[in-house]
Amino acid sequence: MTPQGTELADRVLGGWLGRIAGNMLGKPVERGDHWTRERIDHYLRQASALPLTDYLPAPADDAAAAGLRPEWRQCVRGRVRGSCRDDDVDYAILGLDLLETHGFGFSTEQVGELWLLRLPYLQTFTAERVAYRNLVDGLKPPLTATYDNPYQEWIGALIRADVHGWTHPGDPRRAAALARRDAVLSHTGNGVYGAMWAAALIAAAFTAPTVRDAVQAALAVVPAGCRLARTVRRAAALHESRLGWEETLTTLAAETAGLGWIHTVPNAAVLTAGLLYGDDDFTRTLALTVRGGLDTDSNGATAGSVAGVRCGAAAIPPQWRDPLQDTVRSAVFGFDGVRIGELAERTVALAGSAER
Structure with a gap:
């Protein structure tokens, strides 16, 4: 039992469900150079979907659909039938496989070996694709992160961190240490710090x-x-000064201007605002985080993971949980079609072994 009085298994399942639901919510508008906060809210107003309490509505016409990612057809309300494949979920699965294969003593080199075995090259992006290429070329960490890699501080390592938090509930330092060992395969600086912070956030x-x-x-x-x-x-x-959510994001956007929409730092700002202004309400947390723009599916996924851990699976509203049909699509070899419940059960087993 956790201090909140709910079973660990329910909280871990909540984390998995929240991550997948948040990812699905943000996926259609995952293009931060186009889908600004203003454009996202305009889209929602056109569909009479503010306040946002469910997956994104289908586009009203071809013009509205033009800017959406191609996967929108599997991600909008009424069309969700299990999760669509996405790297934000693939890396959580790959992290689980890493811990099951090598235990908590895994090395950064073993992270890279597992990528080559389990993850298709064309399903990697930015820093992860560079690190993958460097591995194939025979480079070893930390050169895999630094050689010809302009994406070292982007958000990729942060989205790989959840499993370390889920398997170390209440132990943020240990979770962060493991996330760092994973992150340095592909990232440096704030890219690594983002992964450590996210793992610790979920553990806490x-x-x-x-x-x-x-x-x-x-x-x-x-x-x-x-x-x-x-x-x-x-x-x-x-947030503590009682500035409104929109004004807070406007201020943070100005202070992080120039870093780009996939950089870890501005996305951490959007994520933090979504969590704080969401105030432990699952739906409000997901909605505000995705409406905040930038890397919407990654931020939605991490916010959903935190919010799901906070409330537990049983308390996640059915409009988020039920359409997922306890099923995950994944590019990770051997995991396509796996049950979400099975992933959570295996994660809980690892958390139990970490305590021994």
Whole structure:
């Protein structure tokens, strides 16, 4: 039993369900250079879908559909039949396979070996694709992260961190240490700090009294002076000052301008704001995070993971949970069509072994 009085199994399943639901919610508008906050809300207003309480509505016409990602047909409300394949979920599955194969003593080199065995090259992007190519060319970590890699501080390592938090409930430092070992295969600097922070955030979400406490606890695992930590603290301070959600995001966008829509730091700002202004309400957390723009499916996935851990699977509203049909599509070899419940059960077993 967790301090909140719910079973660990329910909380871990909540994390998996939340990650997948948040990813599905954000997937159609995952193009931050086009889908600004204003455009996302305009789309929702056209469909009379504000406040957002369910998956995105289908586009009203061809013009509205033109900017959506091709996967929108499997991700909008009324059309969700299990999860569509996405790297934000693939890496959670691959992380689970890593821990089952090599245990908590895994090496960064073993992370790379598993990628080559389990993950198709064309299903990797940005820093992960560079690291994959470098592995094939015979490079070893940390050169896999630094050689010819302009994406070292982008969000890829952060989206790989969940399993380390799920398997170390209430132990953010241990979760962060494992996430770092994974992240340095492909990232440096704030890219690595983002993964450490996310793993610690999810681990802390199991035991923290409030989501704000979880955000604060996660800051303790990264250097206080790094840009990621300064941005997260700034988001928390703006929230504490009672500035509105939109004004907070406008302020943070100005302060992180120029980093690009896939960089870890501005996305951590959107994610932090979504969590804090969502205030432990599952639906509101997902909605605000995705409406915040930038890398919407990645941010939605991580926000959903935290929110799902906080409330547990039984408390996730059915409009998010039921259409997933307990089924995951995945490019990870051997996992396509796996049950979400099975993934959660295997994660809980690992969490139990970590305690021994």
